[in-house]
Amino acid sequence: MALVSSINSAGFLNPGQHNLPLNKYNSLYSLDNSRFRTSKRHTRAKTSSLTLFRAAIANPEIDFSDPHWKQNYQKDFERRFSLPHLRDVFNLKPIQSTFSLKNRGPQFVDGASAPQERKNGYVNEDDRALLKVIRFASPTSAGAECIDPDCSFVEQWVHRAGPRKHIYFEPEKVKAGIVTCGGLCPGLNDVIRQIVLTLEVYGVKKIVGIPYGYRGFFDEGLPEVPLSRQVVQNINLAGGSLLGVSRGGASVSDIVNSIKASGIDMLFVLGGNGTHAGANAIHNECQKRKMKVSVVCVPKTIDNDILLMDKTFGFDTAVEEAQRAINSAYIEARSAYHGIGVVKLMGRSSGFIAMHASLSSGQIDVCLIPEVHFNLDGSYGVLRHLEHLIQIKGYAVVCVAEGAGQNFLRKSDAKDASGNAVLGDIGVHIQQQIKSHFKQIGVPADVKYIDPTYMIRACRANASDAILCTVLGQNAVHGAFAGYSGITVGICNTHYVYLPIPEVITSPRCVDPNSRMWHRCLTSTGQPDFL
């Protein structure tokens, strides 16, 4: 099976084609004249934010007059978020974990009765974290995500990540593999490093890196890279990936053949939505072939577009670096007569980097993201607004996410090696439009365009991302030893959790135009709605 054949136009897993049931509970409901109606899933909200709210339900058959609908919903949620385990396929006996912290902390003072295991910092298999923490009183409340018309609060629990008391692998027999796929992202090396260090703490001796993404599994000329504490000790000091990355071109069957031939029984996969879809397919194929392999992902997306997570590693660093580009655009614009700076930032489907960089820099007058429709021309368009800004303050700075305004560009069927649509360059387009507009109205304008994409992606992780990478990398190893497979690790409401892969890749996570954060961004830039 060609891996690339099954992604949708947004580059995300098409559940139908992957035998992954479409989420029963994941479409958009809109409130229209006080009546609910279902609409197809939208990732671009173009409707007035006050008349829209997001509901977690796709199943119009849910009968809210049924007094048990909540319990039924919760039961179904629990089923969807239960973690696939090697026990589902194999008859396995757990063993006592070799991961122990007992000699590292101060002794307990609460008496001899303090249970020994408290000192090991284990997480109980039944520990859960709450996925949603706001009780919205009304569907029109900013950012409301409602399940039913009353916007009832329904507890949704997900599995807490961390080391378990019992494990399902004998560390000295384990061969662990690590692979990094997709594009670069700050923090890849930090995650690789933490995975290796944690594996060694458990007692694993055989650890290898798979070079250049999934390609390393089938390209004969790419041997495994032996990894150890010594090899990875300082790799976090540099950006990129020690192992290299790649897009496209593998078959699940070839990959699983290679895993079998190599004797890998724990596979750690670092990548975005495409990589996760691949990892899930690998997990399914291993189960089908009755191979005891634990496949655990660590989400890597600089765009921050993985569902359910507070953020993904690399995002913070990207925002910080993006500010430098914005600052340069600002200085150029501020120093020129009628200067206009345009900065294009990453974000194919989601405008998180553009929104956060605009907010944090405080230097942006216009922020354009894929989720929010805008006009360039016309009385309320971006160009007219820039005219106004030049008039009142003499300069302006625009920040645009790469996936924004694709409707203005000529459509192409071009795809990258992984099957992701190749986007038109909205940054260049906006730059040209500004130039020709000001020429047309006879007002001088000095336009400077900056695209810092690859400068940002190649950076090393900042402090907050380095910590996130550390926690995620360590938890990935704990998850594999706990016997889970087909899972990913993430941070939800500041707590670290394990999630089944399919649940996080059914669509890209997008900026909610009705969220407080987008409203804050609009307040900060002072931009109108351009419609």
Ligand SMILES: Nc1ncnc2c1ncn2[C@@H]1O[C@H](COP(=O)(O)OP(=O)(O)OP(=O)(O)O)[C@@H](O)[C@H]1O
């Ligand atoms: N639906 C899919 N099923 C199986 N494998 C896939 C799928 N989509 C992509 N892949 C494989 O996953 C790898 C990475 O995919 P892709 O290039 O889309 O990057 P990504 O993981 O989405 O990360 P990024 O955020 O950098 O785009 C590629 O080798 C690709 O062939």
Ligand SMILES: O=P(O)(O)OC[C@H]1O[C@](O)(CO)[C@@H](O)[C@@H]1O
């Ligand atoms: O040039 P590459 O490596 O294909 O990656 C470009 C893409 O990767 C990302 O940086 C991350 O997904 C996107 O924002 C961008 O479109």
Ligand SMILES: [Mg+2]
């Ligand atoms: Mg992708």
